[in-house]
Amino acid sequence: MSRLPAGAPIVTAAQMRAAEEAVFAGGATPLALMERAGVAVARQVARLAAGRPILVLAGTGGNGGDGYAAARLLREAGCDVRVASLGPPTHPAAMTMAARWTGPTWPLASAASAPVVVDALLGIGAARPFAAEPAAALDRLLALADLRIAVDLPSGRDPGTGEGGIQADVTIALGALKPAHVLGDDRAGHVLLADLSIPLASDWSTLSRPTLRPPRREATKFTRGKLVVVGGAMAGAGVLAASAALHGGAGYVILAEPERRDGAPHALVRRHVADASALATLLADDGIGAVLVGPGLGRDEAAQAQLAVVLASPHDLVIDGDALTLLGREVGARIGTDRRRVFLTPHGGEFSRMFTGHGSKIAATAGAAAASGATVIHKGPATVIADPSGRVQVAADASSWLASAGTGDVLAGLVAARLAAGDEHPAETAVWLHGRAAARVGAGLIADAMIPALSPLLDRPST
Ligand SMILES: NC(=O)C1=CN([C@@H]2O[C@H](COP(=O)(O)OP(=O)(O)OC[C@H]3O[C@@H](n4cnc5c(N)ncnc54)[C@H](O)[C@@H]3O)[C@@H](O)[C@H]2O)[C@@H](O)CC1
Ligand SMILES: Nc1ncnc2c1ncn2[C@@H]1O[C@H](COP(=O)(O)OP(=O)(O)O)[C@@H](O)[C@H]1O
Ligand SMILES: [K+]
The missing domain is CATH 3.40.50.10260 (YjeF N-terminal domain)
Incomplete structure (x- = not known):
């Protein structure tokens, strides 16, 4: 394309x-x-x-x-x-x-x-x-x-x-x-x-170039966006998402994990969260700007319990991967869009488990956003971003090298970072950064390589 x-x-x-x-x-x-x-x-x-x-x-x-x-x-x-x-x-x-x-x-x-x-x-x-x-x-x-x-x-x-x-x-x-x-x-x-x-x-419309600004002069790590990434059974997915969030502009990223783990990036604040009640305690913090749940979460009972705690919290949410599959057709009823902003990041399979789309991918995604009250980022060769008001942007020229495991975790982390940081259009900015980072890495990209390619884009939106 x-x-x-x-x-x-x-x-x-x-x-x-x-x-x-x-x-x-x-x-x-x-x-x-x-x-x-x-x-x-x-x-x-x-x-x-x-x-x-x-x-x-x-x-x-x-x-x-x-x-x-x-x-x-x-x-x-x-x-x-x-x-x-x-x-x-x-x-x-x-x-x-x-x-x-x-x-x-x-x-x-x-x-x-x-x-x-x-x-x-x-x-x-x-x-x-x-x-x-x-x-x-x-x-x-x-x-x-x-x-x-x-x-x-x-x-x-x-x-x-x-x-x-x-x-x-x-x-x-x-x-x-x-x-x-x-x-x-x-x-x-x-x-x-x-x-x-x-x-x-x-x-x-096609995706617009986002407006990216450096942190305000009076910024602190907390005001720049405090994000909790709920990790799960597959450790790598949470680390990819959380690392992408750090490089995508969040000031403070906490990775909540079911086991004690360590390793790079050391800027990541790792919290051991043994069970759902420990997660509830972690999420009882007004300073949290957004929560990301889904990458590597798993689909077992523990995952269900973690998801329920996240949904019961008052925070703005990005829901990805396994969490989307767990929600399935009940997504609209469970995510609580009357009291917060919610972003869903399904690939085609996850989308069809949640929504019975009609017509083109654009029409189906717009219908899903209207029905659920969430902004839906329907990924693939053309990524369709639809918000509940009916506005749709399509990113149709991303590199097909993105068809690689883990690149969706990177995108979910980016959406969450932009949401926590107060970006007016977190989905659009994230998809744009994701596509440009992929173009910079080029042929044979792997998700890990996209992460260091993100930071230079924050400073130079015209590249
Ligand atoms: N109305 C105008 O003055 C303008 C028209 N435009 C052009 O007009 C196009 C739309 O024109 P139309 O509405 O006439 O549609 P099309 O030219 O796309 O096709 C319709 C015509 O093709 C025939 N047809 C349909 N399926 C066929 C098939 N399988 N095998 C053979 N023939 C078949 C139909 O009988 C009909 O004559 C636009 O795509 C654009 O290219 C543009 O120039 C803008 C201005
Ligand atoms: N053929 C393709 N062309 C362009 N982008 C693609 C293509 N296939 C997948 N992508 C993008 O790659 C990412 C893959 O996400 P996902 O399927 O959730 O992977 P994972 O769960 O392994 O991270 C999405 O951003 C998607 O839009
Ligand atoms: K033609």
Whole structure:
């Protein structure tokens, strides 16, 4: 997945259509808007083709109309362009664009391929899978191309979920990112966003760059964020989370462990907590800014008892890993979001044990946040952060080297550190730091290596 613009709106196909309708109501014609799309596509294709012959695959709807417009503009600019047509357009503006294209045209089935293939067959209006015949022709034409550029969406990709579709190297998102540009596999390739001057309003966006500030001059280790990490059976997970919290900006991190343990980092305040009542005593402290429970907790009776004590405490919470599985479908009823802030950090499996999500990963996560009253950080190749008010941010360009044991513990520690430190947007800041730290460590990363990479980011938010 490519680097996507930060803080860019993400709209559904329905919202995109409504935004276009508003532009039409303001006096622009569908043809004028299609010409804008054609100009944006032609500009990018000319740059990427760099003189190589171009074949534009044109469908029968609006997407095909964009393709005919781009083909004409590329030809006028001196490029070697041909069109392979799926059939006569049915979309009114596309009919006009097809009539204005006077260059060489072949039926899709008998067209020869070219080094650069522009896929303008189907966009956000596609309703059904390709029939066998055009699908075979498409496979042949794409297989012979050196560069495959999709207009708006790779044809056949579900705009809402990012499932399916042809493999593209570059996708030019028209007017706005849609869920299919940030969700799903990497068949959209490198995503470019073309501005068509269509005003948009959306509660959903890509992750914004956070505002990071040094501790206040009058800070003490306690006011900078006192955090309790509840460790469990798997000792490493708690240490990873607590270490990440220290390097992620918390001032005072206590690791509560069921056994007496020692070791680095020595800045960590280790407390032996033999049972649930010892944990309750530790948590009876007004100075605690947040509690993290779940990494390495286990799922036995002792774990259940520790979780119950944490839930009975008044503190803001980050709940991860095994604690999410223990909560399961009862999550909303048990976490007490009427009296504190709660952040849930599930991966896909943990999410499905808690919530019966509907629709795309974005819609399902937004639904989970609304139902539970918590901010839900639904991890994976695209990490979707949804808060109970309906605001969603998506981090879609994290390194796939993050698919490695322990990186989730690091993220949970970071969310907890930012929450304890009073960050207004702890989830967003944590996910951003996590992604940037992974990028800095690079190929073959292990969770431990991310931790020292965090601190420099606190000081240099622009890297
Ligand atoms: N309305 C406009 O003036 C604008 C349209 N835009 C473009 O228009 C697209 C949306 O246009 P449409 O709503 O026409 O939708 P599409 O062009 O995505 O597809 C709908 C058309 O494809 C046909 N179709 C659907 N499934 C098919 C299949 N499996 N095999 C063959 N044909 C199939 C339909 O019968 C219909 O003609 C956007 O993605 C964007 O590219 C942009 O240019 C912005 C301006
Ligand atoms: N393919 C991927 N691309 C980018 N990030 C990924 C990918 N797979 C997992 N991640 C990220 O790695 C982390 C893994 O968390 P998790 O599954 O809880 O692991 P663990 O429990 O072992 O720490 C999450 O932040 C997740 O978003
Ligand atoms: K397309």
